Structures are given as structure tokens and as C-alpha cells.
Amino acid sequence: MKKRLIPLFMSLFLLTGCGDGSGLPFAREMGDMALLRTMGVDRGEDGGLLVTVSTGRRARGLQQEAEPPLLISAAGGSLSEACLTIQGQSDNYVFYGYVDQLLLGEELAKQGVEQILNYYARDLELSLGAQVWVVRGTARATLDANQEEGVEGQLSVLQTGSEIGAAGIARTAGELLSDLEEGSATFLPMLQTVDDGEAALVETGYVVFRGEKLVGVLEGELAKGVELLMSHAPAGVIQGELPARQDILQERQVHTAYHPVFQGDELVSVEIRCQVTADLTEFSDKLSNEQLELLRQKVEQREETRIRMALTALQGWDADCISLGRKLGINDPAHWNWLEEHWEDLFAQISFDVIVEATIRCTYGAI
Amino acid sequence: MKQQISSQQFFAILWAALMSPAAELLPAVTVPVAGRGAWIGILLAAPVMALLGAVLFRVSRKAQGGLAEVAMSALGSILGRAVILLYIVWGIFLLALRMRLCAQRLMDAGYQDSAMWFLVVIVAGMALWMSLGKLPAFGRTTQVFFGVLVIVAVLVVGLAAPQVRTENLLPLWKEDMMPAIRSALPSLGCLSYGVFAAFLVGNTCWEEGDGKRWLWWTALGCIALALMQLVVIGNFGPGLVEKLDKPFFDLAKSIGVKGAFQRVESVIAAVWTFSDLVILGLLLRAVSTGARTAFPKAGGRAVSAMALVPAAVCALALFPDGITPQSLSRGPMLWVGVMLGGGLPLLIAAIAEFRQKRK
Numbered sequence: 087m088k089k090r091l092i093p094l095f096m097s098l099f100l101l102t103g104c105g106d107g108s109g110l111p112f113a114r115e116m117g118d119m120a121l122l123r124t125m126g127v128d129r130g131e132d133g134g135l136l137v138t139v140s141t142g143r144r145a146r147g148l149q150q151e152a153e154p155p156l157l158i159s160a161a162g163g164s165l166s167e168a169c170l171t172i173q174g175q176s177d178n179y180v181f182y183g184y185v186d187q188l189l190l191g192e193e194l195a196k197q198g199v200e201q202i203l204n205y206y207a208r209d210l211e212l213s214l215g216a217q218v219w220v221v222r223g224t225a226r227a228t229l230d231a232n233q234e235e236g237v238e239g240q241l242s243v244l245q246t247g248s249e250i251g252a253a254g255i256a257r258t259a260g261e262l263l264s265d266l267e268e269g270s271a272t273f274l275p276m277l278q279t280v281d282d283g284e285a286a287l288v289e290t291g292y293v294v295f296r297g298e299k300l301v302g303v304l305e306g307e308l309a310k311g312v313e314l315l316m317s318h319a320p321a322g323v324i325q326g327e328l329p330a331r332q333d334i335l336q337e338r339q340v341h342t343a344y345h346p347v348f349q350g351d352e353l354v355s356v357e358i359r360c361q362v363t364a365d366l367t368e369f370s371d372k373l374s375n376e377q378l379e380l381l382r383q384k385v386e387q388r389e390e391t392r393i394r395m396a397l398t399a400l401q402g403w404d405a406d407c408i409s410l411g412r413k414l415g416i417n418d419p420a421h422w423n424w425l426e427e428h429w430e431d432l433f434a435q436i437s438f439d440v441i442v443e444a445t446i447r448c449t450y451g452a453i
Numbered sequence: 454m455k456q457q458i459s460s461q462q463f464f465a466i467l468w469a470a471l472m473s474p475a476a477e478l479l480p481a482v483t484v485p486v487a488g489r490g491a492w493i494g495i496l497l498a499a500p501v502m503a504l505l506g507a508v509l510f511r512v513s514r515k516a517q518g519g520l521a522e523v524a525m526s527a528l529g530s531i532l533g534r535a536v537i538l539l540y541i542v543w544g545i546f547l548l549a550l551r552m553r554l555c556a557q558r559l560m561d562a563g564y565q566d567s568a569m570w571f572l573v574v575i576v577a578g579m580a581l582w583m584s585l586g587k588l589p590a591f592g593r594t595t596q597v598f599f600g601v602l603v604i605v606a607v608l609v610v611g612l613a614a615p616q617v618r619t620e621n622l623l624p625l626w627k628e629d630m631m632p633a634i635r636s637a638l639p640s641l642g643c644l645s646y647g648v649f650a651a652f653l654v655g656n657t658c659w660e661e662g663d664g665k666r667w668l669w670w671t672a673l674g675c676i677a678l679a680l681m682q683l684v685v686i687g688n689f690g691p692g693l694v695e696k697l698d699k700p701f702f703d704l705a706k707s708i709g710v711k712g713a714f715q716r717v718e719s720v721i722a723a724v725w726t727f728s729d730l731v732i733l734g735l736l737l738r739a740v741s742t743g744a745r746t747a748f749p750k751a752g753g754r755a756v757s758a759m760a761l762v763p764a765a766v767c768a769l770a771l772f773p774d775g776i777t778p779q780s781l782s783r784g785p786m787l788w789v790g791v792m793l794g795g796g797l798p799l800l801i802a803a804i805a806e807f808r809q810k811r812k
Binding site for chain 1: 561566618619620621623624625626628688689690691692693696697698703706707708709711715716718
């Protein structure tokens with residue numbers, strides 16, 4: 087028994103952490119750590135990167151009073167160099183494991199983002215599950231403008247809103263990298279800081295990437311068109327479609343299907359069938375059947391225009407950021423090999439046959 | 454008197470041991486071959502594994518022992534010993550490789566803060582402790598470990614499943630079938646670690662209906678591994694999976710439950726040590742059983758320690774960086790696995806069957 091206990095007691099010396107040779111991880115107190123939540127990356131002045139990190143509001147003290155976020159900024163030739171500099175600038179041990187929001191500056195996005203995304207794929211602390219946003223202007227300015235309250239809460243609300251259909255499409259670093267690996271284009275949501283006395287982040291649309299570089303911005307109706315193409319119900323309401331009435335509609339469900347139309351072995355067009363379900367959320371008096379039919383047609387026309395506008399813009403940039411080629415392949419797997427080979431060349435010229443089918447639901451019974 | 458485990462414990466040891474290489478290798482080794490159809494390979498490997506197991510059980514029962522006893526009775530003492538020695542050398546090399554990979558994963562889970570030698574020593578010590586105890590105790594411990602591993606695996610796959618994107622998995626058409634069939638080979642290489650469980654067949658208390666149970670375990674195990682690959686590929690897409698070092702653990706990094714936990718990969722990496730300990734324990738027990746059968750004078754416990762020391766030294770000396778063991782396990786060791794874990798046992802079983810029929 088004694089013989090068995092000796093090695094056990096000897097091994098306990100290792101747990102003391104005495105000396106550099108103990109082999110155990112470094113001891114860290116939670117209170118001495120800066121748990122980062124948001125990372126902003128901009129193009130640096132000398133062609134390098136400017137990285138700004140934020141902890142979000144921190145709970146401190148007996149009453150858990152919230153302290154303003156800790157903001158640290160550093161420049162470097164690469165993301166790892168800037169991150170090391172940040173560690174040197176902080177009084178606390180900087181931990182990147184909780185970074186779940188990545189803000190990319192507009193200029194950096196034009197220059198290319200693959201280096202940043204690859205770092206997210208390889209780094210031990212950072213995760214591909216982080217939400218990625220492109221910000222108008224610089225990420226540094228965005229984080230500075232929201233210095234008091236931090237952007238974390240607002241970004242989290244946007245992310246949740248996206249999941250429940252109350253905001254635009256949110257995207258993760260993994261989705262972005264996956265799109266770039268499988269195709270040649272992708273898109274990201276774009277944010278802008280609006281300062282009406284208190285800084286707030288608002289969605290302005292989407293930025294389109296061809297390869298790793300930003301090639302265009304989709305705003306307003308074009309952004310809604312991309313949402314429809316992605317089977318995502320656009321946030322916001324539709325109003326004033328019928329003359330002399332103030333009916334308000336809210337789109338709840340969207341399902342868009344894609345079918346390639348072949349003549350022989352040649353792809354001649356793509357049929358896009360978009361089914362929209364909208365709820366009549368506000369109305370002054372009951373609509374007649376004729377009015378409802380007219381409203382339905384107006385919604386269909388409106389959504390068709392949105393889709394066509396978005397497709398024209400994407401074709402202009404030759405950027406299939408909605409993975410249309412692969413979606414066509416799913417519907418027609420027999421032609422997938424042909425499509426995979428030719429889609430890049432065809433996308434910019436192919437004609438689209440857009441069909442929108444709207445269903446309007448109202449609170450006073452079935453239509 | 455022979456120490457014996459139940460057939461349920463045997464199956465738990467086999468699949469708990471396979472979970473560690475499977476999480477590291479799948480779908481990283483199948484995607485370069487079959488792209489988005491990589492998950493099909495393991496389903497095609499399942500009948501081969503089931504057949505190999507059935508044949509080995511059959512000849513083992515007649516030889517009243519495990520793979521070592523079958524090799525000795527089928528190939529004679531000289532060739533039989535040579536074959537067992539080959540498995541012992543391969544086993545020690547795999548011990549070194551698995552110890553290094555396990556230590557690397559623990560180091561990554563601690564964000565590179567620890568020392569590699571320390572983790573290798575700890576893992577080796579734990580493996581030795583597990584292999585020196587009684588076999589039934591090892592079997593019972595493994596059943597508990599296996600339960601925990603299954604719960605964690607279900608949690609990871611279940612939380613990541615809603616993020617699967619159809620366009621990462623489809624389209625699949627007849628052109629994709631040949632690559633999918635070819636990906637059965639690396640899948641078999643991954644399952645080949647299981648051949649060391651065949652050394653314990655002689656120490657297992659088999660019952661009526663265990664043949665069916667073997668088929669069920671194989672089918673369910675392979676379906677679970679196919680599902681895991683399906684979710685990994687569906688989340689990242691085949692292109693990104695090829696770029697990632699450990700896709701399954703990267704997937705674990707991407708999941709979280711808002712308001713409950715944000716990051717779980719360190720916990721998952723730590724839980725996966727259970728599988729590493731089982732595979733290391735299995736390898737040590739297989740080496741020890743093989744040595745005892747081929748060289749009856751070799752003491753069982755001493756053999757375990759004698760196998761572990763060179764393996765631990767090799768783990769530190771042969772693999773100074775993290776890239777070498779990973780590329781070895783993804784490349785040459787898979788093919789060695791297919792030959793020694795699939796081809797050679799099948800040949801031994803065929804010879805044993807032939808000899809038994811002649812008698």
C-alpha cells in the first residue's frame with residue numbers, strides 16, 4: 087500500500103505549479119482575464135491590419151455593476167501579430183475564446199478577407215461560429231462610437247432577430263469560408279452606425295463578395311430581393327399597396343425554389359418560383375375579395391421586381407453569392423456535372439423566369 | 454483462471470476505442486476522396502467489418518482463443534510468432550501515435566499552455582493503470598466511458614444538425630458513387646484499430662445471439678459515424694473540411710446554447726480522452742496477450758510496462774511537432790491498417806478455417 091502511495095504523493099508535487107518545468111497549464115484568475123466578445127478588423131495605414139477588440143460591458147463589484155467595455159486597438163502586418171500586440175497592451179490576460187462577433191471594415195473587405203477567415207479556421211481560441219458583419223466606414227470607428235454601451239448587445243439582438251425573421255440574414259465565418267471554398271461568391275450583412283444622440287447599429291443591406299473581395303453593395307429593395315432569393319422573409323412591413331387604404335402586411339414565410347430549363351443539353355433559362363406568405367397585420371375595415379386579389383397581385387409584382395433587381399445587380403457583378411448553381415444542381419442532379427463546369431460562364435448571361443405566388447392571411451378568416 | 458468480460462463489454466471496448474480515431478480521421482480522410490458523398494464510405498465499410506468480425510469470431514471459438522491463438526494454431530509456431538510480433542510492433546507504434554495525438558488534443562484544449570512531455574507522461578500513466586487492472590474492471594469502466602462518449606457525441610451532432618446546409622451535401626448523382634465507394638477504403642483504415650479487440654475474443658464470455666448483436670453493433674456504429682460525417686460536411690462543406698485539421702472538433706467549437714454555454718470544445722476534447730484511454734488500454738492488453746501467447750514465459754504485467762515505455766519515448770522523440778503524427782495517421786497508417794487490420798486477419802482466418810476443415 088505504502089509503495090503505491092509514494093508515486094501518488096510524488097505526482098502531487100507537479101500540481102504545485104512550482105517552477106517552469108511542472109508542465110501544468112499556467113494558473114489564471116478569472117478576474118485577471120479580459121474575455122473578448124467582439125473583434126473589429128480594418129485595413130491599416132501601411133497596408134497591414136488594424137485590429138480592435140472589445141470585451142462588452144463587464145460585471146464588476148458586489149452589486150455586479152456593469153463597467154464600460156474594455157477597448158484595445160493594435161496594428162500589425164498580420165492578424166496574429168496584431169493580437170500579440172494587443173496582449174502586450176492589456177493589463178489582463180486577453181482571451182479570444184469568447185469572440186462571437188467579427189466586424190470587418192469596408193476598405194478591408196475591398197482588399198480581401200480570406201486571410202482573416204483562414205485565421206479563424208486555424209486559431210485554437212477563435213471559432214468559425216463567430217458572426218461576421220461588414221461595417222460602413224471602419225470597425226474601429228464603429229466600436230469607438232458605441233464605447234459606452236458596447237456593440238455586443240445590439241449585434242446579439244440582430245443575430246437573434248435574423249433567426250426569428252425580424253432582421254436580415256446573419257452569417258458566420260464558417261458559412262462565409264464554406265461559400266468561398268465551394269463557389270466563387272458570397273455575401274455578408276452590412277451595418278452602419280446611426281447617431282441620433284445615442285449611437286446605434288442598423289442594418290443597411292448586404293455586401294457581395296466575388297472571391298474574397300467586396301464587389302458591390304445591395305441596399306433597400308435589392309437587399310430584400312436577396313432575402314427572398316435566400317428563402318428569408320424580409321423584415322419590415324409592406325403598406326399602401328391599395329389606393330385610399332392603409333393596410334399593412336408583414337411577410338412571414340418565404341420559400342424559393344430553382345429549376346433549370348434545358349433544351350437538349352443546353353441551359354436556356356432558370357425558373358425561380360417564390361412562394362410568399364404575408365399576414366395582414368393592420369387594416370381599417372374588412373377587404374372585399376376583389377381588393378384582396380388586387381392586394382395579392384400587388385405583392386406578387388412588388389416581390390418579383392425586388393428579385394429581378396437583385397438578380398440584375400448580381401449578374402452585373404458576375405457574383406452568384408446565393409449559390410444558385412448548386413441549388414440548380416440539387417433540383418436537377420443529372421445535369422450537375424454539366425452545370426458545375428459551365429455555371430461560372432453562364433451566370434452573368436442566363437435569363438430568369440421569376441414567378442411569385444403570394445398568399446395573404448388575415449385575422450378575420452380564410453381568404 | 455482466465456479473466457473474462459461479457460460480450461456487451463467487448464462491444465463497448467471496441468466502439469469506445471474507435472471513437473477517438475474516428476473523430477480525428479472522419480471525414481478528413483474521406484472527403485478528399487469522395488467530396489460531399491464522403492459519408493457513404495463508412496456505410497459501405499460496415500458489411501466488410503461485419504463479415505471480418507463474423508469470420509474471426511467463428512475461427513476464434515474453434516481455436517478457443519483470440520487472434521493470437523488463431524494465428525499460432527493456423528500458421529504454426531514460427532510463422533504464428535512472426536505474425537504476432539508484427540502486431541506487437543504495430544501496436545507499440547500505434548500506442549506512441551495515439552498517445553501523442555491525445556496529448557496534442559489536451560494541449561489544444563488548454564490553448565497550448567501545458568508541456569507536451571507532461572501530458573504524454575500523464576496519458577501513459579493512466580493507460581498503464583488501466584491496463585494493469587483486471588480485465589472485467591476495464592470492461593466495466595469502458596461501459597461507463599462509452600455511455601458518456603455517446604451522450605457527448607449526440608450533443609455535438611444534435612446541436613450542429615440544425616446548421617446543416619443542403620447545398621453542402623447535395624447534389625449527389627451516379628458520378629459521385631465511384632468516389633464514394635473508394636472512400637470505403639480509408640473508412641476501413643479508420644476502423645482497422647478495432648482489430649486489436651480481436652485479441653480479447655478469447656477472454657470474452659460469448660452467449661447465444663451474440664452473432665446478431667455483433668451485426669447490430671456494427672450497423673449502428675457505422676450509421677452513427679456516417680451521421681456524424683453528414684453533419685460535419687453539411688456544416689462546413691467538403692472544401693472547408695479538407696482545409697481543417699480536425700473537422701469534428703472544429704464543429705464542436707462552433708456550437709453553443711445561448712444563455713447556457715457558449716464554448717464546449719474543451720469539455721468535449723477532455724471527454725474524448727476517455728476514448729483515448731480505452732484505445733491505449735486495449736492496445737496494451739492486446740500487446741500483452743499476444744506476447745503471452747507467442748512467448749509463454751513473458752509476464753503479462755511486465756509486458757504492458759515494457760511496451761509503454763518505448764511507446765512514450767517514441768511519442769516524444771519521433772513526433773516533435775503536431776503535423777507528423779497527424780499526417781502519418783491520415784496517410785500511411787490508414788493503409789497499414791487496411792492490410793494488418795483487414796487483409797491479414799482475413800487471411801489468417803481463411804487458413805485457420807481450411808486447417809480446421811482438414812482435421
